[in-house]
Every structure is written in C-alpha cells, then in structure tokens.
Amino acid sequence: MEKSTENNSNQNFLKEGFKGDISKHHKKYLGTEIPEGYFTKSKSSILNKIKEDIIIDVPKKTKKQLVFWMRPQFKYMAAAALVFILCLTVWLQSSNKTNVLEETNFELFAFSDTILIESLLVDESEIEAFTDATLFNEILVKAELSEQKLDNLVLDNLILEDSLLNNYIDYGLIETLVL
Amino acid sequence: MSKEADLVKKLQNPTLKDTAFSALLDAYQERLYWHIRKIVTTHENADDVLQNTFIRVYKSIQKFEGKSSLHTWMYRIAYNESIRFLEKNNKKRYDNIDEVPESHLEVLFEDTYFDGDEIQLKLQEIINGFTEKQQRVFQMKYFDDLSFRKISEILEVSESTLKSTYYTTVKIIEEKIFL
DSSP: OHHHHHHHHHHHHHHHOOOSOHHHHHHHHHOBOOOTTHHHHHHHHHHHHHHHHHHHHHHHHHHHHHSGGGSHHHHHHHHHHHHHHHHHHHHHHHHHHHHHHHHHHHHHHHHHHHHHHHHHHSOHHHHHHHHHHHIIIIIIIHHHHHHHHHHHHHHHHHHHHHHHHHHHHHHHHHHHHHO | OOHHHHHHHHHTSTTTHHHHHHHHHHHHHHHHHHHHHHHHOSHHHHHHHHHHHHHHHHHHGGGOOSSSOHHHHHHHHHHHHHHHHHHHHHHHHHHSTTSOOOOHHHHHHHOTTBOOOHHHHHHHHHHHHSOHHHHHHHIIIIISOOOHHHHHHHHTOOHHHHHHHHHHHHHHHHHHHHO
C-alpha cells in the first residue's frame, strides 16, 4: 500500500509540470536558489547599465555627425550631382550627333538642288553632245574592246588545240607503224 | 490591440521607451533568468547573461518586426547570449592549458546558490547526461512551461522532433529516478 502511494507521487513528479511561482518550482526540483531581493536589485542594475550605455553612445553619434561628408544629406547631394553630370554628358553627346546629321542632310539637299537648277539652264544641244560622247566612250568603245578580247581568246584556243591534235596524230601514226 | 502588441508599440516609441522597458523587465526578468540559469549553471553567470540579454533587447527593439511573439524573441536572445557566454568561457579555459575543464556538477557544487538534496542532484545529473538539444528541450518544456510551438521557434527545430525528444527525456528521467 505504502509502495503504491510512493509510486503514484513519483509518477506525478513529471506530470505536474510548471505551476505558479517559477522560482519555487526551480527550488523544488533543481535545488537552485537566488539571493533575496535579487530581481529588484537586478532590475535597477540593468536600467543603470542601459543609461550608461546611452551616455557612451550619444557622444559617439555626435562625433560621427561632425564629419560633414559622412552626413546622409551630403551623400544624397553628391549622388544627385553625379547623376546630373552623367545625364548632361549623355545629352550633350547626343545633341552634337543630331547637329552633324542635320548639317550633312542640309548640304546634300542644297547640292542636289543646285544640280537640278543648273541642269535646267543648260542648252539641250549641249546635253545631247554630252550624252553622245558619254555613250560613245562608255558603251560603244568598251563593248568593242571586250568583243575584240573575246575573239582573240577564241582564236588562240583554236590554234593551240589544232597544233596539239596534229602532234598527237603524227606521233600516234609513227608509233603504230613502228610497232 | 493585445497587451504584448501595446508594449511593443510603447517600446518602439522613443518617448515611452524607458517606462515600457521597466514594465518589460517586471514581466519577463524572472522567466528569462531561470531560462539562462539552466544553461549557464551558476547564479553569477546567469546574472551577467541576463544583463547582456536585456541590454541587447533594449538596443534592438526597433528591429523587432513582430514575426514571432515578443516572449519568443526575447527567449531566443537569451538563449543566444547564454551560448555565446559558454563559448567565450570555454575558449578562456582552453587557452589556459593548466586549467582542467570543470563538469556541470562541479560547477554546480561551487555555486553558493545551490542547495539541492539527493533527488535534486540526481535530476541535475540525469539532465546533464542528455545531449545539448535534449537538455534545452526538456528544460524549456518542463521548467519554463513553454509550448512546443514556441520552443520550435526558439530552437528552429520542428514541433514533431521536439515532442519525440521531450517524451524520450521524460521516459529516461522516470526510469532513472524511480527504478
């Protein structure tokens, strides 16, 4: 009977779990204690330490702010200036390119205009003479020359082929006769 | 608006921050202390880590976005601070070759704020025998009474894994203590 009661209390040991005062719970099962009034003292000590930390941190922060180029405002300004310079460079380059194009187009346009206007003022007989001369030089003479070249080529080939044939026939006949 | 959301709003308001922080200390100081104490073992260490935790909370409250509850967020900070403290301490210890690393129980006996009886010492010994993860899960669930969802957010482990880990540890404790 006594044993079963003991067993029951033992079985309850781990099923009981955490109830109520956490410090008592630890004292009961682990035998660990804390000094009297520890949490009140600890609270004030933590609060004091935090105050000390804040006092140490504040001068550090103000020191950092003294260096003007490390300030965020300056960083933004520098970044904005850099972007502006880049944009300006790109814009200037692109605007220069368009001017050159426009000038070239204008020149071409002016050139073609002057030709057209001047061609209107030239006499028709002059134009005909010019076209005749151009036709004669460019087309007829070139055609004649190329025709002559072609003839020469054909003739050369024919002569060469004939002589080879003759040689072969001569040698072939002699060989067959000898053999 | 919930009480916690209201407190967060005040903490993020520079004019109300100090008053709200005092209220925050009243509400969470004791719970966080015990959470830390179980990781770093002694009262002295827990006191140091608790101070660091609240200083960190004060400094980074502006970054709190409300993705988890304030309670969970603070627990995570406390957990990370405790782990950082242990790593720093271990490094110091290993830098000094003559100094032999102390076991959890040795540290516990040195702590003036430990007054455990046989069964409490046995429980501490069993918990200390668990893996790091098992220790945290058991302590957070059993002693800090956190829900599995909250523990999963703090430790970044799935709820199902946590549940199986917790029930395994409970079974081990029951077997070792009562058999």
